[in-house]
Amino acid sequence: MNWISPRTLKRLGMLNMNKRNVDYIARYNERSSYPLVDNKLKTKLAVAEYGVKTPKLLQTVRHQHQISGFRDMARDLAGFAIKPAKGSGGKGITVITGRDGDSFVKASGTREGVPVLERHLTNILAGLYSLAGAPDVAIVESLVESDPSLARYSHQGVPDIRIVVFQGYPVMAMLRLATTASDGKANLHQGAVGVGLDIGTGKSLNAVQFNRPITLHPDTGLALGNINIDAWGEMLEMASRCYEATGLGYMGVDLVVDANEGPLLLELNARPGLAIQMANGRGLLPRLRAVEGLKRLHFTPRERADYAMETLSQL
Numbered sequence: 001m002n003w004i005s006p007r008t009l010k011r012l013g014m015l016n017m018n019k020r021n022v023d024y025i026a027r028y029n030e031r032s033s034y035p036l037v038d039n040k041l042k043t044k045l046a047v048a049e050y051g052v053k054t055p056k057l058l059q060t061v062r063h064q065h066q067i068s069g070f071r072d073m074a075r076d077l078a079g080f081a082i083k084p085a086k087g088s089g090g091k092g093i094t095v096i097t098g099r100d101g102d103s104f105v106k107a108s109g110t111r112e113g114v115p116v117l118e119r120h121l122t123n124i125l126a127g128l129y130s131l132a133g134a135p136d137v138a139i140v141e142s143l144v145e146s147d148p149s150l151a152r153y154s155h156q157g158v159p160d161i162r163i164v165v166f167q168g169y170p171v172m173a174m175l176r177l178a179t180t181a182s183d184g185k186a187n188l189h190q191g192a193v194g195v196g197l198d199i200g201t202g203k204s205l206n207a208v209q210f211n212r213p214i215t216l217h218p219d220t221g222l223a224l225g226n227i228n229i230d231a232w233g234e235m236l237e238m239a240s241r242c243y244e245a246t247g248l249g250y251m252g253v254d255l256v257v258d259a260n261e262g263p264l265l266l267e268l269n270a271r272p273g274l275a276i277q278m279a280n281g282r283g284l285l286p287r288l289r290a291v292e293g294l295k296r297l298h299f300t301p302r303e304r305a306d307y308a309m310e311t312l313s314q315l
Helices: 006-011 017-028 031-037 040-048 064-073 114-125 232-246 275-280 285-292 301-310
Strands: 057-061 080-084 094-100 103-106 138-142 160-166 169-177 193-197 204-209 250-258 262-269
Touching (some): 031 040, 031 232, 040 057, 040 232, 057 064, 114 138, 160 232, 169 275, 169 285, 169 301, 193 275, 232 262
Antiparallel strands (some): 057 138, 080 094, 080 138, 094 103, 160 250, 193 204
């Protein structure tokens, strides 16, 4: 195993967890904004006012008696996603991608009947997947149909793009690809692949799995060095708009590219992880300090996205 000294990490501008927590999360994130980003339903309503699109909301289940309406709502649907509003790390999310008679087909190929999905809704309401086990709300959203150009790189799951936004500026990004190890979820801690993206162009830089460099996706076998994200400027501007919507100075913005709707916001994270630095092969600190050193912040999301593409990509 290769070992890197603290001095080398500092020279590379790597942001560590203590510095992230104290100098960026605690300093730039108001506690009053946390309930907004920790609740997917509140997030959807807030960002809509700022022109940020999200998957269509099909049903909101707040109380046990409302579960009876799920069967009728889903009767003619071929696909949808059930999510706990306060869930984290992808826990409690069930994605339905098709039908087989009266059964629903999950992304993994498993078939489930309506009673199983209704029990899942009950578990969500009981807080089984929520932060601190608090009672929760279940939301049912339209199925995201990933753009084929990106979907082919992922295994049994929708690829998403994490963008770290600081003071409204998109400073670093990575593509997250599901694997067998991650059970079809784009979660790096569970074994998903992280592909660093050039903040200036949206082109792939490096790829890692379990914090180790790789060149091929472990399941699809596809090379990860020539990925190019379309509509990159639009995605950076969307991420930047989330600053006005939430007021959070330091956050992770998770986007997906839908084949029909284009870029959509999946969720926000007030405590984004640091593995994005491994995927990019460079540290966050130079870019964070560049934004902190600006004498005058750019006013519009478009201007901030342009600054990131033109200037931060060089750091």
